[in-house]
Amino acid sequence: MTIRKPKVIVTRKLPDIIETRMMELFDCELNLADDAFTRDQMLDAVKRAEILVPTVTDRIDRDIINAAGENLKMIASFGTGVDHLDFPATRKKGIIVTNTPDVLTEDTADMTMALILAVPRRLVEGEQLVRDGKWTGWSPTGMLGHRIWGKRLGIIGMGRIGTAVARRAKGFGLSVHYHNRNRVPEEVEKDLEATFWSSLDQMIAHMDILSINCPHTPATYHLLNSRRLGLMKSHAYIVNTSRGEVIDEAALVKSLSQNQIAGAGLDVYEKEPEINPKLIKLSNVVLLPHMGSATIEGRIAMGERVIINIKTWVDGHNPPDRVIDTMF
Template identity: 60%
Template sequence: MPAERLSVVVTRRLPEVVETRMKELFDVELRESDAPMSRDEIVAAMKRADVLVPTLTDTIDAAMLSQAGDKLRLIANYGAGIDHIDVQTARQLGVLVSNTPGVVTEDTADMTMALILAVTRRIPEGLALMQSGDWQGWSPTAMLGGRLGGRRLGILGMGRIGQAVARRAAAFGMQVHYHNRHRLHADIESELEATYWESLDQMVARMDIISINCPHTPSTFHLMNARRLKLMKNNAVIVNTSRGEVIDENALTRMLRAGEIAGAGLDVFEGGADINPRLQALKNVVLLPHMGSATVEGRAEMGEKVIINIKTFADGHRPPDQVVPAML
């Protein structure tokens, strides 16, 4: 007699290939709407599922977990970031948490370089000019941006994505600098031709471009606060494809409006989908709707990792991408 299949609830629409494979393997409840679940809906889902598959739009805090009951055994997150899940409380309640690391590394690094180019070469401004029909032809002084070659790039967070950004930046002739919680091994540093800064303040003050590639944790919340943003050169730009909470967005907006920072490229925002209208109105800012991991290939691979984590757990083993509090 075949073993009883795990009951799985998915909180958002996933790529069709992922949903189809889940149907084959598990007793899965798919989401008809692509709208995020409410808190009450997530709590109800946790009560009736062995496994919950949430995304970064689903906050799962201690109060919600305390209502989950005894059925829930695994939260298999669709995505690498897990700052929206109270992993510590889940662990205390005997609920495992897994994620999908490494899948979006190259895609996010590509988008980081796209934002750097978009801001420094004023691509959105040029696009808007062409779409308005007001372009009068080429001019020697029109739409002047800056050359990437020779510029100093300061990478904040030198994990998988930060290193992938460093490799791309080197190909553009940029000088790579970085600040990280732990210094890289000398061999990796040599391969990337990257200069380490123990002091984030000292690095920020000397860079032409700052790229945020660290996760959001209590220690990185507003790591780029008003004081640190003021250390940036007034002709420098900042790019964020990590988490919006790492930057004090109100302070950044004030400084961009005042010309104290030359520009910004943001794929993530402190208020999630609630974007500061003053930030939206600025011409020296490129805003994207959290597209860093938005490739067909990447989203399918994320789903494959979720399935492997659930299947391994169903077979009585530790999910390969289990997250434990000590990792945070």
């Protein structure tokens, strides 16, 4: 019996163990150089592939989707977010879209908590002081930051990652608050000792630390704009491990440079991989290269989910991680 092997094109280098398994299961075309696809390369890929495996940094707009050949049946995205592709266009063409949820939750929550600790305690500034040979020894007023124990943490987006952040924050003695489209079940609130705020503006005005954990959608674009940043306390901090587009970056730079807020920890940016040069010059900001989910375990788990989604579809079943209309 001949096993059907669909044409699969992968846009970036994946873990070796995942690539090996893909080559065994599918007629797979890999990107061993790991150079991001140009627009022309992406257009060529969607014309030849039956299944495309892109990442969250691949911009797949309506024109690219419309240029796809009739043989493109599935986009099995390597990542949780799907804001990098035009979902309405895929739906119109009947292209199935899948992602890799759940597997990144704990890793991203760990990174969020690391930034919540690093920014108020000035960890990166202290590390740089030592490396530059400028540390002269302990002093009662040296490198003073702020404790997080007893402070109010406001979580914007209480999904899987937001909930995982809340669980960690509770262990560090933070008072947990959240704003979400829908209130979480009462038992979850009770377990996390979390307070729901129906008004985002009111929550922002009362928090010491804000953690952005909502996805990027048309509704959340620049959710944290100049007006809302102006509601924050002058001693408050903001952490973003979600999507850069959720914050108006120009407004954030202004708030930070004018000391309207105390600091920020950012793992994502509005125009990645470009970073606003004004952000780089600020000492009260910790900047990371979108590494919130960057663990070996997480990347392998993502690849395994991609393989499961493809294999399930090839076998004639509905992929477990199919993205549906209600997600938008």
